[in-house]
Amino acid sequence: xxxxxxxTIRRLRLPLIVMIMVYFLSVIGLVLIPGMxxxxxxxxxxxLDAAYFVAILATTIGLGEVPNxxxxxxxxxVFIIILPNxxxxxxxxxxxLGLLLDTQFRNVMRRVRFQHRVARLPHKFxxxxxxxxxxxxxxxxxxxxxxKAVVLEREEKIINGMILNEELAHIPALSxxxxxRRVLEMAGLMSPQxxxxxxxxxxxxxxxxxxxxxxxxxxxxxxxxxxxxxMTTANMASFGTDHIVDPYDIFSARFFLALNSPIKHLVQDWxxxxxxxxxxxxxxxxxxxxxxxxxxxxxxxxxxxxxxxxLPYTVIDVHPDRVAGLDxxxxxRGTEAKTLLAAGIKNAVGIVAGTGDDVDNLSIxxxxxxxxxxxFMVARQERQENDLLFEASHAHLVAKRxxxxxxxxxxxCTTPLLQTFLxxxxxxxxxxAHHVAARLQTAxxxxxxxxxxxxxxxxxxxxxxxxxxxGVKVRLEHISxxxxxxxxxxxxxxxxLLQRGAGRIFLPDASQELHEGDELLFAGRDxxxxxxxxxxxxxxxxxxxxxxxxxxxxxxxxxxARRNKSSQGQ
Numbered sequence: 001x002x003x004x005x006x007x008t009i010r011r012l013r014l015p016l017i018v019m020i021m022v023y024f025l026s027v028i029g030l031v032l033i034p035g036m037x038x039x040x041x042x043x044x045x046x047x048l049d050a051a052y053f054v055a056i057l058a059t060t061i062g063l064g065e066v067p068n069x070x071x072x073x074x075x076x077x078v079f080i081i082i083l084p085n086x087x088x089x090x091x092x093x094x095x096x097l098g099l100l101l102d103t104q105f106r107n108v109m110r111r112v113r114f115q116h117r118v119a120r121l122p123h124k125f126x127x128x129x130x131x132x133x134x135x136x137x138x139x140x141x142x143x144x145x146x147x148k149a150v151v152l153e154r155e156e157k158i159i160n161g162m163i164l165n166e167e168l169a170h171i172p173a174l175s176x177x178x179x180x181r182r183v184l185e186m187a188g189l190m191s192p193q194x195x196x197x198x199x200x201x202x203x204x205x206x207x208x209x210x211x212x213x214x215x216x217x218x219x220x221x222x223x224x225x226x227x228x229x230x231m232t233t234a235n236m237a238s239f240g241t242d243h244i245v246d247p248y249d250i251f252s253a254r255f256f257l258a259l260n261s262p263i264k265h266l267v268q269d270w271x272x273x274x275x276x277x278x279x280x281x282x283x284x285x286x287x288x289x290x291x292x293x294x295x296x297x298x299x300x301x302x303x304x305x306x307x308x309x310x311l312p313y314t315v316i317d318v319h320p321d322r323v324a325g326l327d328x329x330x331x332x333r334g335t336e337a338k339t340l341l342a343a344g345i346k347n348a349v350g351i352v353a354g355t356g357d358d359v360d361n362l363s364i365x366x367x368x369x370x371x372x373x374x375x376f377m378v379a380r381q382e383r384q385e386n387d388l389l390f391e392a393s394h395a396h397l398v399a400k401r402x403x404x405x406x407x408x409x410x411x412x413c414t415t416p417l418l419q420t421f422l423x424x425x426x427x428x429x430x431x432x433a434h435h436v437a438a439r440l441q442t443a444x445x446x447x448x449x450x451x452x453x454x455x456x457x458x459x460x461x462x463x464x465x466x467x468x469x470x471g472v473k474v475r476l477e478h479i480s481x482x483x484x485x486x487x488x489x490x491x492x493x494x495x496x497l498l499q500r501g502a503g504r505i506f507l508p509d510a511s512q513e514l515h516e517g518d519e520l521l522f523a524g525r526d527x528x529x530x531x532x533x534x535x536x537x538x539x540x541x542x543x544x545x546x547x548x549x550x551x552x553x554x555x556x557x558x559x560x561a562r563r564n565k566s567s568q569g570q
Contacts, residue, residue, distance in 0.1 A: 004108055011099045015092040022088040026054045026081045033077055037068050058085035110174070111186060117172040118188045123148050126413060127187045127194060129178040129210050130201035131158055133384040134226075137406035138198060139171065145414050147195075150187045152178040154201070179209035181217070189217060196222035198409055200245075204232040211241045224409050228297055243412050247404040252301035255378065255397065257426065259285050259309045264433045268422055270440055271496075271523060272407050273448035279441070283396055285376050287311060288349030293334035293364050295322045298380050298399065299354040314343040335363040340371055350376035353395075358386045365393045415451045417521040421497045424506055436507060439494045440523065449493070449523040454532060461516040463535075463542030468516075470543070476520075477510035478545040483535045491531055493524025 030050040034042045045053075049067050056063050057078065070078065099105050118125075125148035128135050139149045151173040153159050159175040162168040176183045178201060188194045199210040204227055211225040224243040227233040236244050258265040262284045269280055290306060290313040292299055299315070306313045314328040316339055323329030332339035334353070345351070351368045353361035361379050368375055379395040381387075390398050411418045425433060440449070456464060467474050476498075481490050498505040498512060499519040505512065514520075522529065535541050543549075 004112060007105055007108060008099065012095055015095040019088040019092045022084045023054060023058070026085055027051050029077055029081065030054065030074070033074050035068055035071050035074055043068070054085060057082060058089045060086060114172055114174045115186050118150055121148055121193060124193050124195040125150055125188065127152065127184070127189065127197050129197065129199045132202065134200045134402040134405045137402060138200070138409055141406070141410050142413065147414070152176070152183060152187055154178055179206045181213050184210065184213060189214065194221065196224060196413065199225040200405060204229055208232055208235055211236050212239060215239055215241065224412055226405055245405050245408045247401045248298045248301045248399070250404050250408060251399040252305045255302065256305040256308060258283050261430060261433065263430060263437060264425055267425060267433050267437050267440065270448060271418065271422065271451065272411065275448055275450045277448045279444065279446055279448055286349040289313065289344060289347055291316065291340070291343050291345060291348050291351045293351065293353050294355035296356060302352050302354060316343050333360060335360055335367060337367055337371060340368055345371045348372065348375065350378065352378040354380045356382065358382050362389055362393055365395055415453050415521065417453055417497050417499060417519060418451055420504070421506065421521060443492050443494045443524055445492065450526045450529060451523050452529050454520040454522060456514060456516055456518045460533065460536040463539040464514060464516050466539045467543050467546055472543055472546045474514050474542055474546045475510065476508055476512045476514060478542065479532050479535050480510065482531050483541045483545060491524065491528035493522050493528035495520055496523055497521040
């Protein structure tokens, strides 16, 4: 607001001085020049009449000579002051219009409105820095899950496009240097309502700057930053960035998991897939000779995983320095048949198209498939608009950078317990993964689940507290069926994790007793989430489920039953 006032005063200072001086001199002249009333007596205009006449004169309204008909001297004076007054008003009005159209002034106004919208946010929010494909996925998912977001983006045309989108128009958004401390503060960095910072721009340096600024100003704030180079990752980790998301490292880890344990990879894939999509079938990359096209940021990580799995591979790259020191390296792009043949495509079991160009990667897949139709194909995809092309390529695994980053950040923001469970899944034996897969397959009926955390506190814990006071134990099975149906069918969900203080129980049994303060991680249908929340909020239903005694159906009849019980007690 101070910037607006300062700009306004600076721009309008001279026009206001000119207008006031012309107006003042015109009024003084009319007061000093004698006039004549209807009876022929000499009179002088008072200051109010003079000011009124000059006002209607300068604005070209022209209501006539007031309060009396003018003398020749007065008319001559009015004739003289017409042009200066009209010019002064037009000059001032033109300056005001120019100020409103000025780019700098409009930017200041936009920033002030942005700050006011951020200050009026009623709930906790995340600051999302970067609104490309990844940012759109994250913001859209946050809104669907009941969270608020503030968007910062470098390109103004992207912010202008948000205004045209009905679903995004209400989100506070600002274009500017997203790594600037002042811009971050305007976005609510220092606000107690700020839940965390999500830095997902296309530049590692910008993400690094955002992470450093956020941690220095708000050390307690949850900072999630995207990084695509080991150097940036190490730098972010050195000053305590909470979650560093490297899409290529994440994909290579999942690729290694598929090589070593297809069932763990399958369960992990089910739990991170888009809710409602069809559950995928197991992916089993074969053991044998592999061909790796492109040894850049993505390729080096895949190469490290192949080394870890002790699988032989041949590298194809256009940079001589990348293949010079390799025992098995071929110089070329991999898009041409002769290069693939030189790399041993006929005897290979799999190929990784990992260049930075989507068209090249698609060409590599098509050429390789023609030469060896039995290949297991892995591809790197950089642009989301090429989804249909990569689906048509029949690649077994596709590294979609935007989707990988969005999924990881969303799980950290909305369901942090999921990462705990997935880490435990990787560390556990195969039997645990098979058990989880069987439970999920039975409950989900072929569709990917919603993931949510149910915290047993506040209103959701009142039923547990009441049950405890009456000596009734509430177990997990008592909230896992539909309490509003007579037959009480089991809900389509699986409890993956129960966290109680520092202790964790993975895949708890139905007989597990629940306590106030427990956190439960569920995977299942959204209807199951609604039913569980409803059951927990109804004290009588919780106790009835635990004791096996029926309760009246419907809120009115339950209220009537409680009232009768209270009356009998009195």
